[in-house]
Amino acid sequence: MSDISELIKKKLENYPPDVTELAIAAIEFSESGMPESSIADYLEKVVRQIVKKQGIAE
Amino acid sequence: MILEKITMKDFRQFQGIQHIEFASETKSDGKNVTVIFGENGRGKTGLFRAVVFALYGERRLSQDEEVQQKELYLVNSVAMEDTKTYGKPVEAYVELIFQHKNEQYTIKRILLGIFDRDERIEQPDQVTLSHTKTDGNTFTINDPEDIKKIINNILDKNVKEYFLFDGEKIQRLTLASIEQKKEVAKGIKSLLNVDALEKAIKALQRLKKELNTELSKRATGEYAKILHQQNQLDEKRNTLKTRLEEIESEYTLLNIEKKKIDTLLEEYKEISHLLKERKDAETQLKSQEEQAGNLLSEMKSRTAKASQLLISSTIDHVFDFIDQKKQKGEIPSEIRKDLIERILDVERKCICDRPVLPGTPEQIALIRWKNKVSDVELEDSALEMWRSLSSIKNYREDISGVIETLLQRYAVCKNDIEKLRKKTESINEQIGASERKDAADLEKTRENIEKKQIEIEAERMTTKNELDAVESEYARLSPQRKKLEKEENFKNELSLRAGLAEDTYKALQEVYSRFTEEIKSRIAIEANKYFVQLLDKEGRETLKNILVNNDYSLQIIDRWGKPFLANISLGQRQVMSISFIAALAKVASMDSILEMPLFMDTPFGKLSYEHRKNLIKYLPGYCAQWILLATDTEFRKQEASFLREGKRWGKFYVLRSEGPGVTTIQERDIEEVQYLLQENIGEN
Amino acid sequence: MNMSGDIRVKTDKKYRNLYNDLRNLAVGDMHELFFLCVCLGYRAKKMKPLDSNGEERFWSRTITPEEYACYYAIMLEKNSMDLSSTRDDKLVIAEMEKYANGGIEILLKDFLNEYCSADYKLDSAYSKELPKALLYFIREQF
Numbered sequence: 054m055s056d057i058s059e060l061i062k063k064k065l066e067n068y069p070p071d072v073t074e075l076a077i078a079a080i081e082f083s084e085s086g087m088p089e090s091s092i093a094d095y096l097e098k099v100v101r102q103i104v105k106k107q108g109i110a111e
Numbered sequence: 112m113i114l115e116k117i118t119m120k121d122f123r124q125f126q127g128i129q130h131i132e133f134a135s136e137t138k139s140d141g142k143n144v145t146v147i148f149g150e151n152g153r154g155k156t157g158l159f160r161a162v163v164f165a166l167y168g169e170r171r172l173s174q175d176e177e178v179q180q181k182e183l184y185l186v187n188s189v190a191m192e193d194t195k196t197y198g199k200p201v202e203a204y205v206e207l208i209f210q211h212k213n214e215q216y217t218i219k220r221i222l223l224g225i226f227d228r229d230e231r232i233e234q235p236d237q238v239t240l241s242h243t244k245t246d247g248n249t250f251t252i253n254d255p256e257d258i259k260k261i262i263n264n265i266l267d268k269n270v271k272e273y274f275l276f277d278g279e280k281i282q283r284l285t286l287a288s289i290e291q292k293k294e295v296a297k298g299i300k301s302l303l304n305v306d307a308l309e310k311a312i313k314a315l316q317r318l319k320k321e322l323n324t325e326l327s328k329r330a331t332g333e334y335a336k337i338l339h340q341q342n343q344l345d346e347k348r349n350t351l352k353t354r355l356e357e358i359e360s361e362y363t364l365l366n367i368e369k370k371k372i373d374t375l376l377e378e379y380k381e382i383s384h385l386l387k388e389r390k391d392a393e394t395q396l397k398s399q400e401e402q403a404g405n406l407l408s409e410m411k412s413r414t415a416k417a418s419q420l421l422i423s424s425t426i427d428h429v430f431d432f433i434d435q436k437k438q439k440g441e442i443p444s445e446i447r448k449d450l451i452e453r454i455l456d457v458e459r460k461c462i463c464d465r466p467v468l469p470g471t472p473e474q475i476a477l478i479r480w481k482n483k484v485s486d487v488e489l490e491d492s493a494l495e496m497w498r499s500l501s502s503i504k505n506y507r508e509d510i511s512g513v514i515e516t517l518l519q520r521y522a523v524c525k526n527d528i529e530k531l532r533k534k535t536e537s538i539n540e541q542i543g544a545s546e547r548k549d550a551a552d553l554e555k556t557r558e559n560i561e562k563k564q565i566e567i568e569a570e571r572m573t574t575k576n577e578l579d580a581v582e583s584e585y586a587r588l589s590p591q592r593k594k595l596e597k598e599e600n601f602k603n604e605l606s607l608r609a610g611l612a613e614d615t616y617k618a619l620q621e622v623y624s625r626f627t628e629e630i631k632s633r634i635a636i637e638a639n640k641y642f643v644q645l646l647d648k649e650g651r652e653t654l655k656n657i658l659v660n661n662d663y664s665l666q667i668i669d670r671w672g673k674p675f676l677a678n679i680s681l682g683q684r685q686v687m688s689i690s691f692i693a694a695l696a697k698v699a700s701m702d703s704i705l706e707m708p709l710f711m712d713t714p715f716g717k718l719s720y721e722h723r724k725n726l727i728k729y730l731p732g733y734c735a736q737w738i739l740l741a742t743d744t745e746f747r748k749q750e751a752s753f754l755r756e757g758k759r760w761g762k763f764y765v766l767r768s769e770g771p772g773v774t775t776i777q778e779r780d781i782e783e784v785q786y787l788l789q790e791n792i793g794e795n
Numbered sequence: 796m797n798m799s800g801d802i803r804v805k806t807d808k809k810y811r812n813l814y815n816d817l818r819n820l821a822v823g824d825m826h827e828l829f830f831l832c833v834c835l836g837y838r839a840k841k842m843k844p845l846d847s848n849g850e851e852r853f854w855s856r857t858i859t860p861e862e863y864a865c866y867y868a869i870m871l872e873k874n875s876m877d878l879s880s881t882r883d884d885k886l887v888i889a890e891m892e893k894y895a896n897g898g899i900e901i902l903l904k905d906f907l908n909e910y911c912s913a914d915y916k917l918d919s920a921y922s923k924e925l926p927k928a929l930l931y932f933i934r935e936q937f
Contacts, residue, residue: 079311499864
């Protein structure tokens with residue numbers, strides 16, 4: 054992650070952990086150069102994982 | 112990224128294998144300045160091109176906008192000529208060794224050049240990247256896509272151009288045009304990775320929308336209603352945000368228009384007294400021309416009367432004749448002719464009854480009378496003629512006078528017209544040949560622009576209020592939504608996912624907003640520090656500080672608090688650009704100097720003595736590596752002396768021409784430099 | 796004065812364009828131009844019969860009383876003050892036509908000269924100041 058992104062990450066620490074986790078994932082995917090639509094798809098998977106971790110089933 | 116060495120084979124003017132080792136702090140001698148010296152056309156920009164080609168495979172720099180792809184030949188032309196004879200392709204390459212975060216990288220990119228009949232073809236060949244990590248392990252990557260990702264991660268290609276300074280680039284960084292601002296903003300966002308942040312926010316927004324849509328399909332009752340409302344509000348929010356951006360662009364464009372008009376109006380003020388004079392002269396001219404026209408019409412109407420003067424003597428003669436007859440009582444005659452004829456031919460006696468016989472004295476006397484008198488018709492005619500001729504005679508003097516007056520007045524009028532025309536011509540020459548719009552038109556246009564701006568501002572306020580209302584409403588519905596989710600025990604995964612996406616989106620937006628404000632503020636602070644250092648005395652007195660606008664474009668504020676960017680000199684502009692880039696680099700690297708080589712192509716041309724001195728003194732401290740490309744007229748003994756004083760000058764290369772299209776690179780000892788350079792003339 | 800109004804006053808056919816141009820540019824009406832030509836012709840004692848009886852130009856009813864008075868005066872002077880020479884308007888007009896025909900030649904020769912083409916059409920570039928030029932010309936005759 055870039056230096057700037059580290060700064061953002063620090064700021065995100067003030068938010069709930071699941072939000073921080075998703076936000077950081079979003080930034081990391083963006084930095085990789087992926088197109089926006091692909092990032093959204095990947096984030097969808099991340100969201101599922103986070104929510105599942107919280108132990109709620111559909 | 113710190114450059115260590117570049118090796119070129121048959122690349123551009125560099126025939127055969129040639130290399131440059133760059134001065135860099137990594138070599139622990141503390142020196143980071145490399146000077147590459149040569150006349151124009153010897154290949155200085157070619158070196159930067161080689162770096163760009165090696166890193167990104169790009170043939171094109173921003174200065175090549177107008178040049179067609181096929182004309183940007185990278186393979187050395189002399190080497191290419193040889194292939195015609197042997198029919199083998201030329202293998203040209205650039206190999207660049209650099210360091211990044213204490214790890215060494217070597218990238219080599221090959222280009223093949225061959226003639227196909229008379230057509231010159233250059234074909235990219237392989238590219239390899241060797242990466243030696245801090246633990247000493249070396250990895251070699253051959254996949255172009257992987258190499259691209261790694262290199263862009265080290266230095267995004269969008270920002271590379273900001274680290275090559277030439278005169279044009281410097282100008283462009285500080286121009287007022289919208290396109291340039293957007294370009295700068297784009298590059299800055301890339302460098303600071305704000306680009307990535309924006310992309311992340313957009314991706315989350317997309318995800319949120321998808322999840323909410325899915326959720327509203329499955330939800331029921333009150334909950335479905337709220338979800339639907341929120342989705343709609345979301346759509347509206349996006350529309351309003353887009354409209355706000357458009358409004359800002361429109362407003363900026365109008366400002367630019369207004370500035371142009373103000374400039375024209377300023378010019379206009381200088382010549383306004385001349386324009387007034389001209390207008391007066393033109394009005395007078397029009398009046399005189401009208402008068403001349405009227406005089407001609409009057410002359411036309413007097414021609415007949417004037418013609419009478421041609422036969423004045425005839426008129427007088429005939430008038431006198433009739434007048435005499437009148438005096439004598441012959442016209443009208445005292446005795447009527449028909450009476451005399453009656454007496455002579457019918458009655459043969461007079462009215463007194465006296466006989467009138469032929470041959471008698473009475474008859475002879477009567478015949479004499481008869482001969483003297485005319486008939487009634489003719490007498491009447493003669494009398495009428497007398498009256499008309501009398502009238503003509505009476506105003507003869509008048510008509511003569513009128514003609515003289517008319518002709519004189521016309522002559523005066525024509526003279527005045529001629530004078531006024533000459534005056535107008537002279538004023539036009541003074542005003543000059545440039546296109547002039549009437550000030551009134553300009554003022555009107557400006558007024559219209561201001562009106563439009565007021566309208567736009569009103570629309571902006573309305574849109575902003577609407578947006579706030581939408582956000583409010585959205586926020587108001589959110590707790591209701593959560594409450595309903597709880598009440599309905601709607602703890603399914605989908606709603607949680609949607610909620611998480613929503614919360615994360617909001618969080619990232621807040622962070623982004625705070626972050627960009629901080630960054631802009633920091634860039635401005637840093638830029639101002641460098642600016643003050645680099646400026647000459649006069650600049651420090653006039654210019655107060657640099658501002659970074661919302662769109663990352665720049666403005667200079669003078670000591671009276673007024674925007675001053677349009678008025679700064681080229682030298683000051685250059686200093687401002689450098690300050691800005693240095694600030695950008697520092698902020699992007701989080702207070703340490705950004706590892707980026709700073710290429711400066713002939714930077715001194717537009718700088719005053721003091722600016723040059725300051726630049727040479729301070730710049731090596733702003734960047735990790737300074738590669739100075741200079742011509743013999745720009746880099747002379749004085750500049751060399753300043754550099755030596757700074758003790759950061761590590762390498763000196765001379766580019767020499769060996770013939771058409773061939774340049775060799777020769778390293779020279781810094782101590783020898785003074786023998787190669789020209790004296791500076793008449794400066795201090 | 797009789798001042799007949801029903802006589803068709805004639806000029807030479809070849810001067811039709813010239814009469815029209817001059818009437819438009821230099822004088823108010825045709826009868827004024829005719830009067831000028833008569834005056835010029837009589838003053839120079841130049842009479843010229845019309846070719847094949849000429850071409851009708853205008854009605855004698857447009858001739859003003861002053862013009863008629865001048866025509867009669869010319870007839871009287873020419874005919875040793877014989878009042879009867881003014882009795883027949885047709886004869887008077889016929890004489891004036893000859894003087895006018897002489898007068899137009901004087902106008903052409905001494906005034907219009909290079910501003911007229913071979914077919915007696917005026918050069919339009921000259922036309923704007925024609926009234927002034929004509930007035931000057933008249934003034935110079937006396």
